[in-house]
Amino acid sequence: MDILVLLPFSDDERATIEAAAPDGSRITYTTKADVTDEQVARAEVIVGNLAPARLAAAGHLRLLQLNSAGFDQYMAPGTLPAGAHLACAVGAYGQAVSEHLLTMILMLMKHLDAYRDDFCEHAWRDHGSVTTIAGARVLVLGAGDIGSHFAQLARALGAHVAGVRRHAGDIPDGFERMHTMDELPDLLPQADVIVSFLPSSPDTRGLVNAAFLARCKRGAYFANGGRGDLVVQSDLICALEDGHIAGAALDVTTPEPLPADDPLWDAPNIFITPHVAGQFHLPVVLTNIARITAENLRHLAAGEPLRNDVPLSR
Numbered sequence: 441m442d443i444l445v446l447l448p449f450s451d452d453e454r455a456t457i458e459a460a461a462p463d464g465s466r467i468t469y470t471t472k473a474d475v476t477d478e479q480v481a482r483a484e485v486i487v488g489n490l491a492p493a494r495l496a497a498a499g500h501l502r503l504l505q506l507n508s509a510g511f512d513q514y515m516a517p518g519t520l521p522a523g524a525h526l527a528c529a530v531g532a533y534g535q536a537v538s539e540h541l542l543t544m545i546l547m548l549m550k551h552l553d554a555y556r557d558d559f560c561e562h563a564w565r566d567h568g569s570v571t572t573i574a575g576a577r578v579l580v581l582g583a584g585d586i587g588s589h590f591a592q593l594a595r596a597l598g599a600h601v602a603g604v605r606r607h608a609g610d611i612p613d614g615f616e617r618m619h620t621m622d623e624l625p626d627l628l629p630q631a632d633v634i635v636s637f638l639p640s641s642p643d644t645r646g647l648v649n650a651a652f653l654a655r656c657k658r659g660a661y662f663a664n665g666g667r668g669d670l671v672v673q674s675d676l677i678c679a680l681e682d683g684h685i686a687g688a689a690l691d692v693t694t695p696e697p698l699p700a701d702d703p704l705w706d707a708p709n710i711f712i713t714p715h716v717a718g719q720f721h722l723p724v725v726l727t728n729i730a731r732i733t734a735e736n737l738r739h740l741a742a743g744e745p746l747r748n749d750v751p752l753s754r
Contacts, residue, residue: 441465441741442500444479446472446488447507448720453730457487460734462741485740487733492519503740505733509533509586509718510667512640517753526750527736532728533718534589537691540717541635541665542593544689548661549573553711571686574598577630580615581605582637582666588612590635602627628655633663640667648672653679659686665717668694677707685709691717 441462449457454469461467468479472488480490480497487505492513495501501524504514511528513519520526547553551567558565578594580587583603591601591614602617604624611618619627621643628634634656638644648662649672656662662685664670673694679685687709696715698704705712720726736746 441484441737442482443467443485443487443737444475444483445469446475446486446490447726447729449726449730450723453726456730456734457737460737462737485737487729492516495520498524503527503736503746505529505736507532507729510639511750514750515752520752525740525746526752527732527746527748528750529729529732530748531585532725532732534585536722536725537586537637537665537717538589538593539722540691540713541590541663541689544691544711544713545633545635545661545663545687546573548687548689548709548711572598573633576600576632577602578633578635579604579627579631580635580637581624582639583612583615583618584637586637586665587635588614590637591615594633599633602631625655628652629657631657631660633661635663636666636670638666638670640669645669646672648676650675650678653685656685658684661685661687661689663689665691668692668696673702673704677703680707680709687711691715 443461443465445457445467458467470479472490475490477497480494481499483498484500485503485505486498486501488507498521501521503525504520506526506528509528509530509532511526514526549571551570554567573594574597576599578599578601580591580601580603583605587603591603591612594601595614601615602619603615604619604621604627606621608618608620648670653675676688680688689711691713692715693704693712698712704710732747739746
């Protein structure tokens with residue numbers, strides 16, 4: 441099997457992949473910037489988010505193992521060669537993204553963003569009363585791997601955590617209750633914190649609009665670690681300006697990068713990070729991706745169903 445790896449794995453992570461590869465496999469380690477069309481052309485497995493336009497050369501491809509949980513840009517018919525599988529990296533980012541979003545929310549609750557600004561100005565100011573996540577009603581939109589990790593963190597701090605997903609089903613660890621999306625309008629007025637890890641889809645784009653925000657409890661906090669197109673940003677600005685939403689923590693925006701003159705930057709009580717929660721800054725993310733890759737190499741060699749296999753329109 442010809443395996444092309446585009447990610448900066450450590451020696452231990454490479455060893456995990458090599459142990460799972462069929463005997464006689466050729467594994468080439470390179471980068472997305474340095475990979476050649478010749479390497480792409482002979483690869484049966486590519487590990488990493490190769491630009492979709494470059495997949496036209498991948499005539500022998502059997503599996504594209506993404507390093508991201510999202511896969512939107514690979515869904516257009518004809519992006520992958522006929523017969524090739526697409527697998528995402530769901531399960532790799534739960535710890536990293538959940539810790540990042542929880543930290544952002546706590547910073548807003550404790551005014552630590554304002555105190556950081558004061559620190560940079562050498563200013564000694566008191567920003568008044570703060571709030572707590574202990575005892576708060578937290579509503580998590582998207583109860584997969586990341587949502588479940590977040591729920592466990594918030595629950596450990598004393599929050600009451602409810603989840604929302606397409607189908608209720610079993611209740612994952614960390615959640616007290618699970619609801620479906622059609623119940624969302626009735627849940628919003630009860631929540632002190634609303635956190636979204638929803639993917640981009642026709643049903644989620646623009647979901648957080650003026651009507652959504654108006655149903656939220658006055659003084660609630662909103663956080664988004666899923667996709668930027670969930671939010672109508674002009675409506676969020678208005679909700680922050682009139683104080684209906686106490687604060688917003690965003691790791692994703694529309695567009696990305698967010699232009700320097702975008703009014704979202706200047707909304708009150710907002711904290712924006714540049715879509716960095718789920719990258720490779722936390723080393724365990726790459727370890728998790730290596731393990732997912734190894735699992736799928738074994739499944740592919742055995743002709744078994746793949747983990748995180750994405751259904752494709754051909």
